[in-house]
Amino acid sequence: MPNDRTATPAGAAPHAAAGGPLKGVKVLDITRVVAGPYCAMLLADLGATVIKVEHPDDPDYARSFPPFVASDDAELSAFFTQFNRNKLGISLNMKTEDGRALLKKLVREVDVLVENFRPGTMEKLGLGYEVLKLENPKLVYTAISGFGRTGPNSSRPAYDNTGQAVGGLWSMNGYADRPPVRVGTIIGDLAASLYAAIGTLAALRQVERGGEGQVVDVSQQDSVLSLTENAVVRYTTKGEIASPLGSEHPFVRPYGQFPCKDGYVFFGGYTDKFWKLTCQMFGEPEVANDPEIDTMEKRFDADVAERRVRPILERWFSNYTKAELEEMAGDVIPMSAIKNIKEVVEDPHIAARNMIVNVPVGAQMVRMFGQPVKLSGAPEGDFAKAPDVGEHNLEVYARLAGLSREEIERLQASGVI
Known part of the structure; x- marks a missing residue:
């Protein structure tokens, strides 16, 4: 790949990554x-x-x-x-x-x-x-x-x-x-x-x-x-023209931004598995069996999602901070704090x-x-x-x-x- 000559010109201070996989290029x-x-x-x-x-x-x-x-x-x-x-x-x-x-x-x-x-x-x-x-x-x-x-x-x-x-x-x-x-x-x-x-x-x-x-x-x-994710195939197959949706997904629900005690979180528990686990986590397992919202396909409906699902989640999330919700969700449910850049820079995981x-x-x-x-x-x-x-x-x-x-x-x- 590289020419045979030395990668770093003679006398030049080699940069920190000079021993990396592209050495010689x-x-x-x-x-x-x-x-x-x-x-x-x-x-x-x-x-x-x-x-x-x-x-x-x-x-x-x-x-x-x-x-x-x-x-x-x-x-x-x-x-x-x-x-x-x-x-x-x-x-x-x-x-x-x-x-x-x-x-x-x-x-x-x-x-x-x-x-x-x-x-x-x-x-x-x-x-x-x-x-x-x-x-x-x-x-x-x-x-x-x-x-x-x-x-x-x-x-x-x-x-x-x-x-x-x-x-x-x-x-x-x-x-x-x-x-x-x-x-x-x-x-x-x-x-x-x-x-x-x-x-x-x-x-x-x-x-x-x-x-x-x-x-x-x-x-x-x-x-x-x-x-642009699904915008092209939505247009070429269905004639749909993508437009602004705020923090919502075109069809996956619940999958977006939700308010909590001190800000906002992303919640993506839209599958039946994650929805059931979320209901259990907040102490209301019976919600998972509600006949109006008991399947992923039903929760994808825009009217159902806004009228039934969102109020439930906002009621649950309003009692907790971003950090508390992340801790509760842990490795089980897809939920993340929506962090400002200060929070990202100081994130221990980013440091790791x-x-x-x-x-x-x-x-x-x-x-x-x-x-x-x-x-x-x-x-x-x-x-x-x-x-x-x-x-x-x-x-x-x-x-x-x-x-x-x-x-x-x-x-x-x-x-x-």
Whole structure:
């Protein structure tokens, strides 16, 4: 899979995950913001050597996103670090002739290039896949965009909200009596990054088997569409158009949000087994035999669920806190507290899973989300900081591009790097 050369350029501080399963894989990350940086960071967390490439005068503008951490005389973005940890950093102006030549030299020595420009941008620079594969036929070229590299909308600009809007998810989120609501996170960017990481690994596997490199083409719209659960088949089989349902499921009931003494819980005890256990747990086993609600099919009926089932559950739950209900449900009934982010960050189970980790931001250690992929053969280590702009220019350009110190200094003075 990887080229034979050392994964970490000589002199560069190896990142914390350098011994992971992707050790030896080298990645050029020329992306910015989240859709792309997150994909490359996942590869870095798993051991790949990821080199973040930024324009020397126009670096990734996510560096200006809050929250900030004070470091000496600077304010550093914890947001930026969260998506760029464990990477090396170089600067490069690909709009210059020397810059384009230098990128080609780097491409010869890496396994993957990740970009998230609008389709056609790299071609305009003379650095499209058809050009770069001449430098390295085994190159995996991962491209993330709003609408993908093909189709009538491929050249349109896009953000995360674009993906949510045109992928159908926005139209489904919110409450029935109100306008649709965007999902409360950048799910379009994140989903595209996840699919891009999967596609990259699949393409690398093909190279490992002796195949050629290829383009991994990931669209935010496609990615969001694939997250719409049953909406597509409901439309194609029944002509039903999914609409906002609040916290309810389209047909499974009871399965949603219910109030309790100090907030809300998710309760999903809709099967006959779980419904019977729930009735027993709250000391009213006879409710399970009520002829109007004694089967799952009867409880699925929207009118029955609202008129009969919900009042029973709300009466039971109103006497207990979220924590008490979780404790009562234990390993028996699917019920979980609906937690705010503070409660999640401080959750002992999250701690046991090592999902809140310390990452350096300047001189401080900042807690941020960890790596959700847990591999039994790759124990997790510490996480390294995000690179400064061009921090590893000397090491990377000397090792991978074969430049002398004098050449590197000349390119820096002329604004190429």
